[in-house]
Amino acid sequence: MTKTAWVFPGQGSQAIGMGGDLLHLPLAQARFDQAEKILGWSVSKICLHDEEKLSQTLYTQPCLYVVESILVDLIKQQGQQADIVAGHSLGEYVALYAANVFDFETGLKLVKRRAELMNATSEGVMSALIGFNREQLETQIQKTPDVVLANDNSDAQVVISGTEAGVTALLSQIKVKRAINLKVSGAFHSPLMATAAAEFQKDLADVTFQTAQIPVISNVEPTPATDAEVLKQRLTKQMTGSVRWREISLQLPQEGIERVIEIGPGKVLTGLIKRICPDLALENISSLAPS
Numbered sequence: 001m002t003k004t005a006w007v008f009p010g011q012g013s014q015a016i017g018m019g020g021d022l023l024h025l026p027l028a029q030a031r032f033d034q035a036e037k038i039l040g041w042s043v044s045k046i047c048l049h050d051e052e053k054l055s056q057t058l059y060t061q062p063c064l065y066v067v068e069s070i071l072v073d074l075i076k077q078q079g080q081q082a083d084i085v086a087g088h089s090l091g092e093y094v095a096l097y098a099a100n101v102f103d104f105e106t107g108l109k110l111v112k113r114r115a116e117l118m119n120a121t122s123e124g125v126m127s128a129l130i131g132f133n134r135e136q137l138e139t140q141i142q143k144t145p146d147v148v149l150a151n152d153n154s155d156a157q158v159v160i161s162g163t164e165a166g167v168t169a170l171l172s173q174i175k176v177k178r179a180i181n182l183k184v185s186g187a188f189h190s191p192l193m194a195t196a197a198a199e200f201q202k203d204l205a206d207v208t209f210q211t212a213q214i215p216v217i218s219n220v221e222p223t224p225a226t227d228a229e230v231l232k233q234r235l236t237k238q239m240t241g242s243v244r245w246r247e248i249s250l251q252l253p254q255e256g257i258e259r260v261i262e263i264g265p266g267k268v269l270t271g272l273i274k275r276i277c278p279d280l281a282l283e284n285i286s287s288l289a290p291s
Contacts, residue, residue: 002281004259005252006075006082006098007273008068008091011060011184013266016051019044019067021288027077028070031104035066038108043067057185061090061115062108068094068264069104071285075263084224084255086217086248088269089151089189090114092238099212101231106207113203114239117196124187126150126161131177144170150189151243154272161190189242197239204236215255222247224255245269249276261285 022028023044035043043066046053053059072094087095090111097107129137134155141147141160147170150161159182160167171179186192209232215224218234220241225231249272252260259281262270270282 002258003083003256004081004261005084005086005255005257006072006095007085007260007262007269008087008094008098009262009264009266009269010064010087010089010091011057012182013264013268014054014060014064015265016054017048018063018265018286019047019070022067022070022074025074025288027073031066031070031073034105035062035108038105039112055183056119058115058119061111061118064090064264065093065097065108065111069097069107071263072098074288075285082214082261084215084217084252084257086222087219088245089219089238089243091264091269092216092219092235094264095216096209096212096231096235099214099216099226101209101212101216101228102207110203110207114200117200118188118193118239119185121186121193121196124162124190124192125164125167126159126182126184126187127167127171128157128159128180128182129176129178130157130180132156132158132174136174140170140173144173146192148190149242150187152246153243154246154249154275156275157272159189161187162192163187189238189240191240193239197236200239201236204232207232217248217251219243219245219248222251224251245272246276249273252280253277259283 032044043063085095085098093107093111146166147162151159209228211228212226220237221234222244261283263285265286267284
């Protein structure tokens, strides 16, 4: 049997129209209805008709969680199963759902709260860097106050996060092929999220996690784990900690993984993994799972 990993994209991968081809399925419609009762608004309407809202953290994160979770349900219904799961930032919540650490409703309530807190954080900025000298970048981050490596996506692509002054100062000191300012409300995955993270931890403390039925590789600690308390502890650090996607990708072959399926809109994660681990077989399921 080919050892398979399922990976789940996060904020930035959303696309207008996502989930539209799921609406006629009873399983999906039941999930969309359940989500509307929890959220107070319609995921399907925003995904299909409101691009402006879909790009806002408050709506993006729940929409991605719902659509990706439905795809997980459909794939499992076909009898498919993963040997390892991982998600990028918000995608980690779908990975935990796929591993049966919590149910759909519990996960969505956590994602709703996370999105509200992150959306309300207006301090700081994020910038994606493409083409740079890693050693030079890491040295400069050490020298620059209030800037961290937020997303270590690959050798050639990272995201830095911090105060506007700090990010500007860092960029003036290094050579970068391209720097793209991200349209986000604050400096995600940095110490500037500490207040939001502390509030979120209160919500997380009230939630019971189950032992994962599939090993989960977390953003802040890229090694497989199934213990409920370990997975919860890792999640508590995620809002202020770095997304170590490059290391997650490198870990997959170490675990004997031969095939990776990205479940969700776009092909961002498989694109990153292809550069890091070119020998892995890669697939994407971004719409109705094939029968």
